[in-house]
Amino acid sequence: MPLLIVFLGIMALLLLMLRFRLNAFIALTLVSLAVGVAEGMSPPEVVTSIENGIGSTLGSLVLILGFGSMLGVQLAESGAAQRITSGLIRRFGPKHVQWAVVLTGFIVGIPMFYAAGFVVLIPIIFTLAATTRLPLLYVGIPMVASLSVTHGFLPPHPGPTAIAVIYKADIGLTLVYGILLAIPTIILAGPFFARTLGRIKAQPPANLFDLRERTEDELPSMGVSLFTALVPVVLIAVAAVADLLMPAESPVRQLIDFLGNPSVSLLLAILIAIYTLGLRRGRKIGEIMDSLVEAVKSIAMILFIIGGGGAFKQVLIDSGVGDYLTEQLQDTSLSPLLLAWGIAAVLRIALGSATVAALTTAGLVLPLIEAGSVSPELMVLATGAGSLTLSNVNDSGFWMFKEYFGLSVGQTFASWSVMETIVSVIGLLGVLLLDLWV
Template sequence: MPLVIVAVGVLLLLLLMIRFKLNGFIALILVALAVGVMQGMPVDKVITSIKNGVGGTLGSLALIMGFGAMLGKLLADCGGAQRIATTLIAKFGKQYIQWALVITGFIVGFALFYEVGFVLMLPLVFSIAASARLPLLYVGVPMAAALSVTHGFLPPHPGPTAIATIFHADMGKTLLFGAILGIPTVILAGPVYARFLKGIDKPVPEGLFNPKTFTEEEMPGFGVSVATSLVPVILMAFRAIAEMILPKGHPILSYAEFFGDPVMATLIAVLIAIFTFGLNRGRKMDEVMATITESIKIIAMMLLIIGGGGAFKQVLVDSGVDKFIAQIMQGSTLSPILLAWTIAAVLRIALGSATVAAITAGGIAAPLIASTGASPELMVIAVGSGSVIFSHVNDPGFWLFKEYFNLTIVETMKSWSVLETIISVCGLVGCLLLSTVV
């Protein structure tokens, strides 16, 4: 019976979001209320559970996402992202232009949310395609693949970070495993798959937007741009490696855990960026703080949606669904990684939103970790992989890609939808393989 109620809750979520176009946050809260009541929880307990779910999920997550948004906005507004891209493109040349865009997408993707990074990179993609006389998708797909992989696999992006919080996964290990699986995935979904799309050759759209192009003097140096962007990654990776190789009680370990904590790592990066991307570029402190204030608007609704997902998860836990799932899974031979991926994939195809699919799947799949002993970090990547599968007409990202690359719906499905599916399947296969040794 509990699983039937969960299924009814998910169907209600789909109905509210798809049929009635209700905001994801409101829909998740309503579904959490409905599931709690149907499970027989006292009404006052349901409200308490929802409050605890929102608070518990957003506790440290709000800090990580807030600092991440600040870092990305500072990088974009000072011309750092443009510097990274133009330098790599100049070094690689026309023959290896795809690899330059993959590396740029990975570096920029660590610091920026997908939509922001996508729009930011487009002027460079368009100018490269025009000047090198290359098909637009041949140049654009590797960039989009790199951004999508960092969005689906790697903290501090909202989906993976929120799922890691729900699963109590180590952020550093999640980042490490995500990077290991992300590199071959980007290669297959980006440069390799783009070679099959040469037949789709559309002109660069005119007058779609008027992006700011920074002059040489306005942009910070390449080394400073890359180093500042990757500060959180370096610190979290250092912590993960230290925890794996150093014995407990080692004096370095406590420092690694302190500076490698995701909140501390992103805060340090923002403080560095205030200087490198702001004050050191001649900007006044008031201007830099205005950029930081503006950055929070990007993630405000995203935070609420993730909080709503946390509320749904907590109701499932407090109503005993987690124990019911644990009992069912005892003695089961079905891989928890495959099950978690499937739940996220079904929700993604039905809902469109990768973040909502990931958070909802995280709440449903969380009990599998305790009952099966699966790696929480690999489960994070499995859910993240499932949440990006086959983007289609109910996903805003589908229309973003379609309009900016001047494609038909069929061409968008052949390129963008298939690209996302390759990323999703590669992530699943990688997790299953890695689970045999982790």
């Protein structure tokens, strides 16, 4: 019965949006209320759950997406994004732009949370598509595939690292196995899959970024452009390494962790960009501030919709749907690797959050690892792969991709959701193959 209610809720959400053309945030809020009550929560409990879901989802994302949008606008308006993309095109050639995007997404994705990496790279992706006149999804899907794989598979990314700690897996060995798995997964889910999406035309929000081409004299240097764009990446990467090598009580590590916090690192990058891409190039501070205000205005509805997805996710968790699923899946004779993947996949589909799905699964299958019947490193990867399965309307990442790329719900399922599922399935197959030799 709990799963039937969730299914009917998702169908109602699609009906409200597709048939009645209701705004996604309003539709998500209405469905969250209805599903919560139908699952047995009292109306006040449902309202509290919705508020907590929006708050917990947007708590850090407001800063990350807000600061990321400000940085993205400065990269776009100054021509830094165009300078970086022209350098990538020269290095890889117009025919191999996808591989440049894959490599960039992979490097950026290892230390950064998915949302932070997304907002740092999205202006570069938009500019690259405009410069090469290639379809936006043709270059965008390889980027999000790289970010998604690193999010699910690779330490020192926080998700896989947390699972590795729970499983007592060797983080270095997990990273080695994860890279072996990541390479074919990104290739298939990124460049190869993107070539099948020619029928889907992305229509991003108007005036999100200034994509007009500038003359060579108008562009900042490659060094300044890369330095400014990569400040948050470098700071977060250094913090991730410090967490592995330095004791938690070290004052130096605490300072590095502060500077490497995604929100703080993006704020520092904005301040640097104000000088390197603005004041230093003759722009007035008032003009720069006006552009930052417009940057935040352009993502206001995106933030609301992401919050709505977080509300739906929280109602499903608080109503006990996750507990019901874990009880149903625990008593099975499947291989530990398949079981970890399956539980994480079902929880991800039902609850929306990859992190919640992965960490919940880790607690459930830990006894199998302690029994010594399976490699803990492969269990980390199986759990991570399962947690990426079929992102849908209860996942904030689904709405972020939809709104930035200007897609319908159906188009988002056909592109983003399928890409995530390809990553998940190829990840599982890779884990099973590695299990034959480990």
